[in-house]
Amino acid sequence: MNIFWEQVGSGLVTGGIYASVALALVMIYQATHQVNFAQGEMAMFSTYLAWSMIHAGLPYWVAFALTVLISFIGGIVIERVIIRPVENAPVLSVVVVFIGLLVIFNSLAGWIYTYTLKSFPSPFPSQPLFGFRYVSPHGIGAIGVTLVVLVLLYAFFRFTPLGLAMRAAAQNPASARLVGIRVGWMLALGWGLAAAIGSVAGMMVAPIVYLDPNMMSGVLLYAFAAALLGGIDSPGGAVLGGFIVGVLENLVGAYVIGNDLKLSLALVLIVGVLIVKPAGLFGRALVTRV
């Protein structure tokens, strides 16, 4: 039984990571109705920036705050400079631009920082917290950070005028423009926020999987699955989806089929759920008038 709970615990930890990347995906989707395939690599690059700063001698939390800020600005710049010119291109062309961004970030990180694994510090103490034996302290911290980010986001979208404007711009760009919302800038802000959330996710995942240019490739896949499982238009669903995927992956790997095929089986299960419930667990089924 102990082993079972340990598996659940480590599943929750990785699930927290998936949840935060899924949250970033949902953010961009809500703001732009696009799925950003480069999200994971952007997070990875941000984490390298944090590593450089910590390596240069800055205290962890200063580096953390600076990284989030730089990622936020970086996200806005990417939207303005790279995504905006293809705004009216066909959807799949935009997907190709995302794939382009993905390989660029991956390759640049490998070029600047080399492909060797780097360890990344954890801000949390190494003794077990609150007597939890099954989850590592860093894991609890990471889950906590994810939940804090979720609450902050919820508050931002629910209670601030800017959040309202962003929701309006995503839901009905034409009407939003008519009441004076600058829709283009709202999209850019959405990108900035998503990049910032992604950087937090990257810094939380790096102590567990170590820092290397390919660290996010698996994470992005799971996050994508998590976002769709929870419903692509529901931030809360994305977080829950992340935890479900994390736990499922660990249990399936430990008890059913072994580590080689766990990714495959987890995905097959998710697709199975989607076939039964195509809008995801918490997504709204799209009803269109014809």
Added chain:
Amino acid sequence: MMEANATAALSPAKRLTPRLAAWAALAVVACGLPFAVTGYHTFQLTMVLVYSIALLGLNMLTGYNGQISLGHGAFYALGAYTAAILMNSLNVPYWATLPASAAVCLVAGFLFGLPALRLEGLYLALATFALGVTMPPLLKYKHFDAITGGSQGIVIIKPDAPFGLPLTGDQWLYFFTLAIAVVLFVLARNLLRGRVGRALVAIRDHPIAAEAMGVNSSIYKSLTFGVSAMYTGIAGALGAIAVQFVAPDSFDIFLSISFLVGSVIGGISSIAGAVFGGVFIVFVPNIASQISKAAPWAIYGVFLIGFMYLMPGGVVAFLRVATAWARRCFRKAG
């Protein structure tokens, strides 16, 4: 009335002559190229043809029928492994593996197309992505080692030119692939230009209207999945014969993604686009690594983004606009 008929009958013939000349020139170039370049380049040209066939399958599904697939590498792998296993374990001659690969992939694609009917857009993208990710570990799975060769893969012997033709192995394989590609492209053209093609486009553009017109959308969609997988599977078998080797790691998710990239860059709702896409997949990574040894993929990414800026509708759409523009200029001048 008579005169109008006469000109109407005349003008297509008039237009046809330069078109025929263009096709003849293309045929001469396609047949002459392997004699003008080295063996390695001939191999690369063969791979262009192979990828064009695979992309043609993807274009049918994603471009014409609007079903996104991020997992066509799986069908490519299935075709390649079918061919390799038949040649390796059962000593089947290489040309006879193609119908087998085609049949296996047609069935597999059709079966995958059935559950995919319920999924649309992003959700379909995820399901096909899962398929693409699942394939390599499945091929590596230790209980299948005896037939798939595990992570070592299977080595295939390169076929020689038959009937004592004075061709090297590479050249023969090029012509063999070329012949099959021509047949498959003509078939695809006839399929997509006719009633079936119109039904596919109707389902893509307005599924409800298509159903109201009497198009059975579930049958069409799942069959399109099957035929698309079949094209890609044939390409996989040809690719395996050309590369003389199959291994799980050459069919990872990156292959599926580069299929989608090639498709979009060529022009996703077109037949000719598949060829441009094939050229892109084979040559652009090479060019990128010649430009920068240190970060070739960064250059590749810049190429991708640059292409999408310059021609958001793909090469074919760009050429269409360019020829229309040239024609207008020509008319103004004349």
